[in-house]
Amino acid sequence: MNWTKKIYQGPLALLSAVLLAASAWGLSAPPAQAAAAQAAVPACSTGDHGLLKGLQAEHAASGTAPLNFSDIQFLNADTGRAAGNGFMIGTSDGGCHFQEIYKGQWSFGQIDFPDNVHGWALASVKGTAAAYLIATADGGSTWKRLTDTATVFDRIDFKDNKQGFGYSLASTYYTKDGGRTWRLIPTPANTRSAEFTSASSGYAVVVAPGAGYRIMKTSDGGATWSLSLKSAFAYPESGRVYANGDQVYALLYGGSGMSQTSYSLYASSNKGKSWSRVIAQNTAGGGPAPGSGAAQLTTGPASGKPGNMQLVGSSAAFLSGFSPAAEKVAVGRTYNGGKKWTNLPAIPGYDGLISFTGVTEGWMAVRGQNASSLYATEDGGSTWKLKFAFKGTEQ
Structure with missing residues (x-):
């Protein structure tokens, strides 16, 4: 279908x-x-065209929690999906029109579609906490649970309809049969996050208690690891690596408090051979940022907490940021591999999740005080246009 x-x-x-x-x-x-x-x-407008009213009315009649977007993913400028608690919607014309793809028991945490037909998700049955790995072969209309037990994965990343990775806090798993079976990939001791671009090539965020962070690199499927980046910090806890081709970014967290998170963002344009410090955000609530030395900027997008990151092509990257206290969401970007970083104007919201498919076109799911909304940009995040909004969301 x-x-x-x-x-x-x-x-x-x-x-x-x-x-x-x-x-x-x-x-x-x-x-x-x-x-x-x-x-x-009809002329392209918000993309609602009656779908919003119908979904909200049916959901309200069930007496369950208000509708919220939990994840968004676009394959290109035209085709994408957004999902939440018991629903998934999609568009094939850049958001001019949305339609209902799925409505049922699954509350989606993360969705991952390597193409327009095959997809996987981390999802829970509405009203329960356990998350399962589920899969679809018809674009998201129907879903099948792949195991009878809850998954250990916090994040999934499928490269095509067979090969994919599953990540937990300290472990990485690889599948070559669409998620039916998995094998553990060896990662260094004290790994807190990993990112693999293929079955052989990957990176890991490693904590060295009392010393700081280490970014480690493998080219033989985890059999051996070498040091790529060292960042001093007294209390390392967690981080995240994003990689695409030669582009690699390391997002390393400091402390959190007062709706603020301290962090450093490092960029590499040569697969981790050398790095530059792009952002070093110290905060009153979170303390100092990891690492030392000069950084381009002392604040990130919205100056609150970092969100997710998207790497596009060989040199473009986008990072979302949000400030719950200031009720602002924004995006920062680079078009030259991190050599020049720009934080862009903010829009209202408590947090945001981005999906960019090119250097200009992108989408963002935003949670606000009384709405969960989808925004689109055609200028790389400088301005955003509201496309779809569920009113009366939970906080």
Whole structure:
């Protein structure tokens, strides 16, 4: 089942939907049909077109918690999904129209689609805490639990419809059969996070108590590890590595307090051979940032807490940041591998999660005081346009 074909109703509208689906797969339509479809499709606006009202009404009748977005993922500028507690919606025309993909028992934590058909998710049954690894082969309409027991994974990353990685605090697992079986990848002692770009190549954030952080690197599937970066800090706790091709970023956390988190962001444009310190954010509540020496900036996006990061192409990177106390969400970016970093204007919100597919187009799921919303940008995060919002969300 191709969920991109369910957006419209009626003969011309159905033609429009089919053409949209064809466009998403890189196909083209005859000029006459394309013109008819263009005439039949309403002008692009918020993307709601009745879906929002229907979903909220059905959810309110069930007496459960308000609808909230928990994750968002776009495959390209046109095609993407957003999911939350018991639902998943999607678009195949850049957010001009959204449709319901899934509605049911699963409350999604993280979703991961390497293509428009195959997907995996970490999800729990509504009202319970245990998370399971579930999979879909029809774009998200139906889901199958892969194990009978709760998963140990905190995060998943599938490279294609067979190969993927599962991460917990200290361990990394690899699958080559779509998540049916997994093998443990050896990681260094005191690993707190890892990131693999292939079955052989990966990075690990390692804590050295009383000394600081170490970024370790492997090129033989974890059999051996070498030092890539050393960052001094008295009380190392956790961090995260993001990698794409030659680009590697290390986000290392200091302390947290007063709705603030201290952290340092390091960038490498040569697979970890050398690093530069991009952000070193000290805060009153979290104390000093890890590491020492000069940094480009002393504050990150929104100057509160760092969010998730997206690496695009060979040199572009985007980092979300949010300040719950100031009710601001923002994005920082670089277009040259971290040599110049810019923090962009903020929008209202308590926290945000980004999904960028190019240097200009991106999406952000934002939780506000009374709404959970989707925003889109066409200028690399400098400005954002509201596309979809659930009102009356939980705090």
